[in-house]
Amino acid sequence: MDLHNIRESYNFDSLDTDKVNKDPMVQFQNWFEEYKVLSIKDYNAMAVSTVNAGLPESRIVLLKEIRDEGFVFYTNYASAKGKALAENPNISALFFWREQERQVRISGRVEKLAPKQSKEYFETRPYLSQIGAAASEQSAPIESREALESKFNAFTEQYPEGSAVPMPESWGGYIIRPVKYEFWQGREGRLHDRLIFLKVENAWTISRIQP
Ligand SMILES: Cc1cc2nc3c(=O)[nH]c(=O)nc-3n(C[C@H](O)[C@H](O)[C@H](O)COP(=O)(O)O)c2cc1C
Incomplete structure (x- = not known):
């Protein structure tokens, strides 16, 4: 398939050192708020990439909290990404906001949230999301769709709607503590x-690089 003739021009906005907020987390939130109001489905989606001794791997997860110190997402610690992060906590998070011709790249290191914090969030999740998290050994092979559904059904029988679904031990949040950001405006x-x-000695430096 030849895609050579797909071309866009970009003229939505501009970005300069005198215009950008000197705190990149504030700058991120400013852009995020501008994107959020468009109410695009999964506007909080980000691609997170991990590297261990194997190949780099990327996948979409949902940004669930923005804290002063970083970005929170939830997953299964025993998943492929969880295993990679246990070996190498370095991570990259990528946001592509097409409508505003923007990309934000964040590099940093993850830490697990305290189980108590993960549990607080787990308990706010809809019933089926709780069952899904409990029933799925994320990234582990399974022989068939039927086997997956019967595992799910066994959990719904054990924990009917209205009962407290226990948070699996392997499930929880990570916080990405950024050390580098790139803001890209087409x-x-x-x-x-x-x-x-x-981030250099706890202060943020800003520089411009070529496109
Ligand atoms: C829109 C969207 C949102 C997703 N959100 C999450 C999420 O918040 N947490 C998660 O573990 N996986 C999420 N996934 C699934 C992941 O992309 C991925 O399939 C899963 O985490 C297993 O990845 P791994 O095998 O690399 O660990 C989402 C996928 C999509 C497309």
């Missing part, structure tokens, strides 16, 4: 704006 003629924030 511009005319491929002269895109790219600003890098780097």
